Structure formats: structure tokens, C-alpha cells
Amino acid sequence: MKEIALILLLQLIYVPIFTLRTIFLVKGMSVTASFLGFMEALVYVFGLSLVFGGDKSDIALVVYAVGFGIGIFIGGLIERKLAIGYTTFIVNLMNNNQELIAFLRNEGFGVTVYEGQGRDSKRYRLEILTKRSREEELLNHIEGYEPKAFIISYEPRKFRGGFLIKDMKKRMKNRK
Template sequence: MFLQAIFIFLLQLLYVPVLTIRTILLVKNQTKAAAGIGLLEAAIYIVALGIVFQDLSNIYNISAYIIGFGAGLLLGGELEKKLAFGYVTYNVNLMDKNSGLVKKLREAGFGVTVFQGEGMNSIRYRLEVVAKRSREEEFLKLVNEIEPKAFLSSYEIRSFKGGYLTKAMKKRVKRLEKERT
């Protein structure tokens, strides 16, 4: 009786993170990979629900399904943070140009474009910075060390083509990896 409930719980712990990854891949327009993962997702789903539906009076199996789903959501969220698929763009708004910050970000391999704009009472500067999501913490640390009062906003990039990112960023990251080892 309890073995089935434990099995259902474990299936849910596997099912929901797989569901999370499939959803992320769909959002990132990677439909073939999402379809492949969807096969595994469907198989797990059918097995777990099949066991639950065999005896709807078994509160242990139903509870295991529900609790496993919640625990799977937590696990899936953590997994998504660790995998950090894709790219993010940060808008860094500054009172001053801060060429030192721009230089450090570029040296670290981030794509940086500087814009000048008109604020309410003065000229303002905005950096548009593109980074791999896996390097987001590194980026935030650099900005906070050099320009702690900067206003930051971000959004995820679904896709991109051309520009600095596709050529120079790959070369620069490889060079930095060699220097670190």
C-alpha cells in the first residue's frame, strides 16, 4: 500500500521537473527537443495517474500524487535556475557614463552598448548588456561592486541574430576560460 504511494511520489518528483524543462524549451523555440522530452513526460504521467485511478479511495496514493507534484515544482524551479538556459538583457541606468564599468563588463566578456539620454534634470546613461543566464550572478556582482546605485531592469531574450554576441562573445569567453586555468 505505502510502496505504491512512494512510487507515485517519486514519479511526480521526476515528472514535474521534466515538464518544467519541456516548457522552457518550448518558450525558447526549441520544439524538437521539447517534443523528445514530452515523450518521457507523457509516459511518467500515464503511469502515475494510472496507479492513482486504479483505486480512487486510496488516500495515500492521491496524497502522494499531490504532494509529489508540489515537491516536483520546487525541484523543477531549482533545476531551471541551475541550467539557466538562454540569454538575458539588462538595462543599467546610470547618472554618469562610468567608462570603468563599461570596460570591466567588456573585459569580462559581456556585450555592452552605451546610450545617452535626457533625464528630468540632466543627461543620463543606459547600458544595454547581454549575458548568458548562467553568468547573471557574475554580471550583477560586477555592477554592484562598481556602480551600486545603478538602476537595473532585465528581460530574457527569446532569440537573436548577428551582432557582437555571435562572434566576439564566444571568442572572449574561450579566452577567459583559458586564462582562468
Template sequence: MKEILLILLLQLVYVPLFTLRTIFLVKNITALAAILGIVEMLIYVFGLSLVFSGDQSFAAMVVYALGFGIGIIFGTKIEKKLAIGYIIVTVNTQTKNSELVDTLRGSGFGVTLYTGEGRDSSRHRMEILTKRNREEELLAIIEKFEPKAFIISYEPRQFKGGFLLERMKKNARKNSSF
């Protein structure tokens, strides 16, 4: 029974590490991905050796598979909590909502505003680049001021210059002076 519980525990550690390693690779955080990969492989080999040692019980194989599935759920939850990286949120509204723009800027979001032509009237589009861990906060502010806004969010692969990058550099200089 101890072996079965150990197999489950190993999978619940291995799969979230696998998930995080994959995300770090996609986000080009290769050194951390390599370290996680080493730990991940040690756990993987040890877990498989438990499953395939001795009588190779059907229960051990089922627990191994169940642990993998549950580990995917845990890995996803951990990644959502970490919210690594940035998103771009595009907000389309019917009116130029200055109160919304001012509130977003006052909350530290960089907002670029565009005006365009829709089929029936003019449209106003805001582009907002922010850290992923602020996405819920951003969406709540938008919802409060523009509940009918059309919103698209996506992750940029890379970016250069602009408001957010300048602020990050300024904060890094400020923090390094302590």
C-alpha cells in the same frame, strides 16, 4: 507503502520534466521538448495508473498532489541552474562610469553605451546582452561599481548580428576545428 513512495518519486521526476519541456518549447528547442514530452507522458500515465488502481486510497491521491507541488519547486531550481537562453540587461546610471564599462568589456560582456536626458540631469544607459548563466556575475560587477544603478533585465525572443553573435560564431569555428 512502496506504491506511495513510487508515486511520490514519479511526480518528482514528472513535474520537473514538464517544467523543462515547457521552457524548451518557449525557447523553440522543439526536438528536445518532444523527447521530454514522450518520457513525461510515460511517467504521467504510469503514475496515474498507480493512483487509480486498486482501492484508490486517499493517501495515494494526496501524495500525488504533494509530489506535484514539490516537483514544481525542483523543476524551477533545475531551470535556474541550467539558465538556458539570453538576457538583456539595461543599466541606468547618473555618471558615465568608464571603469565599470571597461571591467564589463574585460569580463567578456558586450556593452553598448547611450547618453540621454533625465528630468534633472543627463543619464547614461548601458545595454548588455549575455547568457542567462552569467546574470549573477554581471549584476555583481554592476553592484560593485554602481550600487545605486537602476537595472532592468528581460529575455529577448530573438536577435540577429552584433558582438555576441559574432563571438559565438568564432568560438563555434574554433571548437569545430579540433
């Protein structure tokens, strides 16, 4: 029975490490991903040796699979908590809401405003880059000012230049 519990525990360690390793690799953080890959391989080999060693019970195989599924869920929770990287939001508005724009800029969000022509009238588009850890905060602010805004988000892979990164670092120091 201890062996079965250990198999489950190892899966609950292995799969979140696997998830985080993949995310760090995609984000270009190769050194961190390599270290996590090393840890992942150790846990993986040890866990498999338990499953395929000894009496090779069907329960061990099922527990291994259940642990894998739960581990994916845990890995997702950890990733959302870490919120590594940035998100760009495209916010389409019917009106040029200067109050919202000023508020967002004052809160440290980089906002670029574009004016365009919609089907029936002018539209205003805000392009906002933010840390993933501030996504919900940003969405709540937009919802408070513009509940009918059309919002699209995506995760930029690379960017450089602009005031935002330097300004974000300065603001984070001031908040501490």
C-alpha cells in the same frame, strides 16, 4: 506502502520533466521538448495508473498532489541551474562610468552606451546582453562599480547579428 513511495517518486520525475519541456518549447527547442514530452507522458500515465488502480486510497491522491508541488519546486531549481538563454540588462547611471564599461567589455559582456536627458541632468544607459548563466556575475560587477544604478532586465526572444555571440563562443573556448 511501496506503491505510495513510487507515486511520490514518479511525481518527482514527472513534474520537473513537464517544467523543462515547457521551457524548451518556449525557447524554440522543439526537438528536445518533444523528447521530454514523450518521457513526461510515459511517467504520467504510469503514475496515474497507480493512483487510480488498486484500492484508490485517499493517501495515494494526497501523495500524488504533494509530489506535484515538490516537483514544481525541483523543476524550478533545475531550470535556474541550466539557465538557458540570454538576458538583456538596461542599466541607468548618473555618470558615464568608463571604468565600469571597460571592465564589463573586458569580461566579455557586450555593452552599448546611450546618453539621454533625465529630469535634472544627463543620464547614461548601458544595454548589456549576457547569457543567463552569467546574470549574477554581471549584477555583482555593476553593484561593485555603481551601487545606486537602476537596473531592469528582460529576456529577449530572438536576436541575430552583432559581435557578441561569436565573441562569447571564443571566450568560452579560451576559459576551458
